[in-house]
Amino acid sequence: MATHTVGYLVGSISSDSINRTLAHALIRLAPPELRFVEVEIAELPLYRRDYDSGFPHECVALKAAIEATDAVLFVTPEYNRSIPGALKNAIDWASRPSGRNSFARKPSGVIGASTGKIGTAVAQQHLKSILSFCNSPLFNSVEAYIQFDPEVFSPDGDVRNPSTATFLRDYMLGFRDFIERVLTVLPRHG
Numbered sequence: 001m002a003t004h005t006v007g008y009l010v011g012s013i014s015s016d017s018i019n020r021t022l023a024h025a026l027i028r029l030a031p032p033e034l035r036f037v038e039v040e041i042a043e044l045p046l047y048r049r050d051y052d053s054g055f056p057h058e059c060v061a062l063k064a065a066i067e068a069t070d071a072v073l074f075v076t077p078e079y080n081r082s083i084p085g086a087l088k089n090a091i092d093w094a095s096r097p098s099g100r101n102s103f104a105r106k107p108s109g110v111i112g113a114s115t116g117k118i119g120t121a122v123a124q125q126h127l128k129s130i131l132s133f134c135n136s137p138l139f140n141s142v143e144a145y146i147q148f149d150p151e152v153f154s155p156d157g158d159v160r161n162p163s164t165a166t167f168l169r170d171y172m173l174g175f176r177d178f179i180e181r182v183l184t185v186l187p188r189h190g
Helices: 018-029 059-069 085-094 119-131 162-185
Strands: 003-009 034-038 071-075 108-114 145-147
Touching: 003 018, 003 162, 018 071, 018 108, 034 162, 059 085, 071 162, 085 119, 108 119, 108 162, 119 145
Parallel strands: 003 034, 003 071, 071 108, 108 145
Antiparallel strands: none
């Protein structure tokens, strides 16, 4: 099986983000065929169309980072029943200008953690709608709404509950298989 580079975007820019902890856990539990690189979003200016003829360097770097990956994984909290503004802003930059959408034909996965019982279910549905519009094939066969518990997740990404670890490992195996299937049908241009 081929090795694939997965760019991951953490929707929260908080220094103590539970979704960053979840991202670390996913990386630890992922199969060896997936290599991860974080796509940073914290320093992006707010998107506006005025920049379409000349993006700021942070935004050029964002697009280049996404385009250098085989797939993207969004690990996001839910803010007010949607995705955080910083994540939406990053998606807006990466999908523009018209005709230069960095997410087009790129396999994507969506997962997130919250302290609430329904995890990030509503935010994930909003994000999937956005990614569908961006023509990013979505990994939907496993939905993962994680209720975060500090007794289960250590800050470095160790998962202390065996059933949670198994679920997340299976999610990452499924994501790997999905990437393989998508890239078989929609090979990367290069």
